Amino acid sequence: MAYTATPTPAAPVGSQYCVCKVELSICGQNLLDRDVTSKSDPFCVLFMEVNGKWVELDRTETAVNNLNPAFAKKFIIDYHFEEVQKLKFALFDQDKSSTQLYEHDFLGEFSCTLGTIVSSKKITRTLLLGNGKPAGKGMITIAAQELSDNRVITLSMAGRKLDKKDLFGKSDPFLEFCKPGDDGKWMLVHRTEVIKYTLDPVWKPFTVPLVSLCDGDMEKLIKVVCYDYDSDGGHDFIGEFQTSVARLCEAQDASPLELECINPKKQKKKKNYKNSGIIIVKSCKITRDFSFLDYILGGCQLMFTVGIDFTASNGNPQEPSSLHYINPLGTNEYLSAIWAVGQIIQDYDSDKMFPALGFGAQLPPDWKVSHEFAINFNPRNPFCSGVEGIVQAYSACLPHIRFYGPTNFSPIINHVARFAAQATQQETASQYFILLIITDGVISDMDETRHAVVQASKLPMSIIIVGVGNADFAAMEFLDGDSRVLHSHTGEEAVRDIVQFVPFRNFRNVPKETLAKAVLAELPQQVVQYFKHQNLPPINSEPA
DSSP: OOSOOOSSOOOGGGGGGSOEEEEEEEEEESOOOOOSSSOOOEEEEEEEEETTEEEEEEEOOOOTTOSSOBOSSOEEEEEOTTSOOEEEEEEEEOOSSOSOGGGSEEEEEEEEEHHHHHHHSEEEEEEEOTTSSEEEEEEEEEEEEEOOOOEEEEEEEEEESOOOOOTTSOOOEEEEEEEEOTTSSEEEEEEOOOOOSOSSOBOOOEEEEHHHHHTTOTTSEEEEEEEEOOTTSOOEEEEEEEEEHHHHTTOOSSSOEEEEOBOHHHHHHOTTOOOSOEEEEEEEEEEEOOOHHHHHHTTOEEEEEEEEEOBGGGOOTTSTTSTTOOOTTSOOHHHHHHHHHHHHHGGGOSSOEEEEEEESEEETTTTEEESSEETTSOTTOOEEEHHHHHHHHHHHHGGGOEEBOOOOOHHHHHHHHHHHHHHHTTOSSOEEEEEEEEESSOOSOHHHHHHHHHHHTTSSEEEEEEEOSSOOOHHHHHHSTTSSOOBOTTSOBOSSOOEEEEEGGGGTTSOHHHHHHHHHTTHHHHHHHHHHHTTOOOTTOOOO
């Protein structure tokens, strides 16, 4: 099994994979009224403290003309038990369409740790102004829910013959889905978009976590309310009904479920009242939204390969100026990169046997240049035992090779891609390949490398490039498709971004865990993205 304990514990950064997702629901009460002719139009902004500075994470929607808003948009945060995660919730009255917060009136804020919210499940606190004084009678309520249930529900909804609410036209209907809160009051979970000028709306399909909609309980009653939208925030009530997810699941594509939308006041007044329209559940599907940890716990192995640059630009390894010179502490930047990445990934590979390859050197006995050689000089078995084995093979090979060139990446990328392609024949989420390339400079075979990366993007494979030394790494940034989609020289697009590049020089004077976090930051989502794209669930997953 891939998820095993090892005698030597990995750095704390390994726990970044074992995070829970926590959903925070926000309500405001008695907010300050900053508008002259109407009430405030509040929205909430979530900040997290990072390195002593507040960084914005997310914002809710704006509640029009409302001093007691219940925001439909939820904040979802990774909860790290071992970290103090400081959060700040700031409320503003929207005055303009600007995204700049200083353009809006401040309504108050509240700061605490995520741990405080989680341990209490729900807290209500006074909002404070910048001077530390209360913001009138303004309060904020924050409710936390762990999103440990990975089921999601996708609903496709429509309406028929809804009540006409607008004097000069038809209604502008939207739906709100609510669940009962711990206090017995209905709590808003999801709000659809508004469909203008119609009594027969068809809303876009939407997906919400099942735990958000009904706490994961398929039989729990939920309430669906239909309103006619008004731009001043005074939405007209059309009707409502109560149901359960189990009932909604009766809807199939071929046979939709029809539910009467009832206005209780009209029902009491009119003897012949039938309904205020029909809400149609066109389809209801429950699936699982698998996480990186689901795949790992399901038995997916991370297959780790190292590619090391032995080109002449690194300098003579016997001289202290060389990037391959092993200093009196027994390390150099190549070894530091191998340790930083390897010690995390080795926990996810049960046999801990890793191929270690070199490129750009002349090899004995005939001193031909090779761009894909086993650094243990055993081409039939290039595997090293654990990260220690890679380090030993690396140190042992240095005196026996001649640094040469050019700097060709494509042979090693294609080497690992061949194994990744073989793994796809199993048609299970059982193996994912990670190639760590450590290099000191400019790629010589850029066209071939771009082509190799684009082809590898179709496979269960990611590439991590660590640039050592002080060279210009612009080409590496180009391969890392964070800002734009990578194309091959023939124009073919990468299916997904699989390259993560970091320059080692940015991490020389920081804790070693920081490098590991940086180079592995995108890996979990790359693994999940690939298997989802292939419609492959974790091996041992339960049906939704």
